[in-house]
Amino acid sequence: MVTSNGTTAGTDRGAVALGDDFGFALGTVFRSYAKTASIVLDEVPGGPRGYQVVSAAARGEVESQTGLAQQLGIDRTVMTYLLDDLEQAGLVTRRPSPTDRRHRHIVATDKGKRLCETTEQRLRLVEDCVLEGLSAEERKVLRDLLERLASRAVGADPMGDACRVLGDLAEVPVDSPRRRARTRH
Amino acid sequence: MVTSNGTTAGTDRGAVALGDDFGFALGTVFRSYAKTASIVLDEVPGGPRGYQVVSAAARGEVESQTGLAQQLGIDRTVMTYLLDDLEQAGLVTRRPSPTDRRHRHIVATDKGKRLCETTEQRLRLVEDCVLEGLSAEERKVLRDLLERLASRAVGADPMGDACRVLGDLAEVPVDSPRRRARTRH
DNA sequence: TATTGTTATACTCTATAACTATA
DNA sequence: TATAGTTATAGAGTATAACAATA
Numbered sequence: 001m002v003t004s005n006g007t008t009a010g011t012d013r014g015a016v017a018l019g020d021d022f023g024f025a026l027g028t029v030f031r032s033y034a035k036t037a038s039i040v041l042d043e044v045p046g047g048p049r050g051y052q053v054v055s056a057a058a059r060g061e062v063e064s065q066t067g068l069a070q071q072l073g074i075d076r077t078v079m080t081y082l083l084d085d086l087e088q089a090g091l092v093t094r095r096p097s098p099t100d101r102r103h104r105h106i107v108a109t110d111k112g113k114r115l116c117e118t119t120e121q122r123l124r125l126v127e128d129c130v131l132e133g134l135s136a137e138e139r140k141v142l143r144d145l146l147e148r149l150a151s152r153a154v155g156a157d158p159m160g161d162a163c164r165v166l167g168d169l170a171e172v173p174v175d176s177p178r179r180r181a182r183t184r185h
Numbered sequence: 186m187v188t189s190n191g192t193t194a195g196t197d198r199g200a201v202a203l204g205d206d207f208g209f210a211l212g213t214v215f216r217s218y219a220k221t222a223s224i225v226l227d228e229v230p231g232g233p234r235g236y237q238v239v240s241a242a243a244r245g246e247v248e249s250q251t252g253l254a255q256q257l258g259i260d261r262t263v264m265t266y267l268l269d270d271l272e273q274a275g276l277v278t279r280r281p282s283p284t285d286r287r288h289r290h291i292v293a294t295d296k297g298k299r300l301c302e303t304t305e306q307r308l309r310l311v312e313d314c315v316l317e318g319l320s321a322e323e324r325k326v327l328r329d330l331l332e333r334l335a336s337r338a339v340g341a342d343p344m345g346d347a348c349r350v351l352g353d354l355a356e357v358p359v360d361s362p363r364r365r366a367r368t369r370h
Numbered sequence: 371t372a373t374t375g376t377t378a379t380a381c382t383c384t385a386t387a388a389c390t391a392t393a
Numbered sequence: 394t395a396t397a398g399t400t401a402t403a404g405a406g407t408a409t410a411a412c413a414a415t416a
Contacts, residue, residue, distance in 0.1 A: 021240075021308075022218075022312050022328055022331070023218055023219075023222055023233075023308060023311075023312070024237065024335070025328070025331040025332045025334075025335040026214065026215055026218055026331055026335075027215060027219070027233075028258070028334075028335040028338050029211065029331055029334045029335050029338060030211055030212060030215040031258065031338075032334070032335075032338035033207075033208055033211055034208075034212070037208055048208075048212075052209065055206075064397070064398090065397075065398065066396085066397060066398080073213070073216065075384075075385075076397080076398075076399095077384090077385080077386090077398090077399080077400085078383090078384075078385095079398090080398065080399055080400085100392080100393075100396095100397085101391085101392060101393085101397095102391070102392050102393065102396065102397045102398075103396095103397065103398090104397080104398075123206075123208060126208075127207050127208070130334070130338075131334070132337075133333055133334060133337045134330065134333070134334070138330060141326060141330070142327070142330045142331075143207055143210070145319065145323060145326070145327045145330075146207070146210040146211055146214055146327075147210045148318055148319070149210075149213075149214045149217070149315070149316070149318060149319070150209070150210040150211075150213040150214050150217075152317075152318045153213050153214060153216075153217035153315075249374070249375090250374075250375065251373085251374065251375080260407075260408070261374085261375075261376095262375090262376080262377085262407090262408080262409090263406090263407075263408095264375090265375065265376060265377085285373095285374085285415080285416070286374095286414085286415060286416085287373065287374040287375075287414070287415050287416065288373095288374065288375090289374080289375075371416100372415100372416080373414100373415080373416075374413100374414080374415080374416095375412100375413090375414085375415100376411105376412075376413080376414100377410105377411085377412070377413100378409100378410090378411080378412095379408100379409085379410085379411095380407100380408085380409080380410105381406105381407080381408080381409095382405105382406080382407075382408095383404100383405085383406075383407090384403100384404085384405075384406090385402105385403090385404080385405095386401100386402085386403085386404095387400105387401090387402085387403105388399100388400085388401080388402100389398105389399080389400075389401095390397100390398085390399075390400100391396100391397085391398085391399100392395105392396085392397080392398100393394100393395080393396075393397100
């Protein structure tokens with residue numbers, strides 16, 4: 001990639017030299033992975049989340065739509081659209097729970113299970129591509145650290161964290177600027 | 186957080202047990218950080234990207250809007266809206282380049298520089314919160330690994346990676362399902 | 371003609387709330 | 394009354410293309 005000033009991005013004084021910005025590094029790596037993975041996941045109805053739903057269904061652990069939505073961190077109304085597409089594609093089926101007819105069990109079809117297997121393999125290739133600059137040992141360490149953080153994040157109450165941070169934040173107040181609403185459109 | 190089946194998420198067989206899904210862990214950590222950071226960044230016009238623009242301007246490295254947009258990975262049309270808001274908030278100013286009047290230099294005002302400093306401090310608290318489960322040494326390792334990957338991602342050509350992966354992907358083809366367009370709305 | 375920045379349009383995604391059916 | 398799922402609406406965000414100014 002050659003930038004407007006003719007230098008190669010990445011060697012160009014650190015590419016805007018975002019210093020030790022942890023958030024920027026995390027976001028960049030995430031977008032890098034997401035963009036490459038989209039090559040694989042665009043084939044799945046609903047994209048990344050569609051795959052996660054089918055994957056969970058293939059493990060046979062889905063007792064209700066809302067429960068799955070919470071665990072995947074998406075809205076229950078979005079889950080409805082997602083399942084409509086996945087069901088129409090023949091990847092999962094909705095079955096009313098025999099004990100509580102308000103709930104729907106989500107089960108993966110054979111086609112859905114096959115899709116999961118191949119997608120899993122293909123995602124491993126994507127992962128290898130994104131982690132290419134790291135040694136085998138470093139990849140293992142990174143995976144381990146991320147998974148530990150992720151499991152904490154799932155279990156944590158986001159609002160609890162928010163409040164805790166807000167407490168510390170009182171020590172570092174902003175001047176005044178409020179977020180401006182977008183006026184144009 | 187208590188799930189529908191009464192167990193605590195995170196200890197619940199791994200919360201849908203997404204196995205060794207690197208992408209899911211990465212996405213979860215990223216969303217966790219983004220959500221907590223929004224407490225700080227909602228105060229900045231344009232949110233996270235607005236902050237990144239002001240931050241780059243405060244370092245005095247911005248020769249043109251398009252160049253900055255490319256380095257931050259956003260669209261040049263979005264940059265226009267972003268700068269409109271930031272300029273109206275008095276955080277940056279646009280100055281025509283003396284050598285090429287098509288370009289606009291972006292420079293941070295004193296107010297913009299102050300905002301950057303305080304925001305930087307507050308983001309460090311957010312980072313501490315998200316990385317709470319890790320030791321000091323582990324945090325250092327994680328930061329290092331992510332920054333190495335990020336610098337590669339910035340320098341890499343996304344389409345080049347895409348093609349390389351697609352080559353490997355030919356060995357693991359999908360059955361048939363194509364992405365379905367959303368029919369309802 | 372190519373490029374920087376701006377503007378206008380349409381499209382996608384998301385959040386919110388109202389509705390039904392079951393409990 | 395409370396909950397699971399669905400549907401409808403409006404809003405925010407994004408991508409695309411067309412445009413004016415400059416090189």
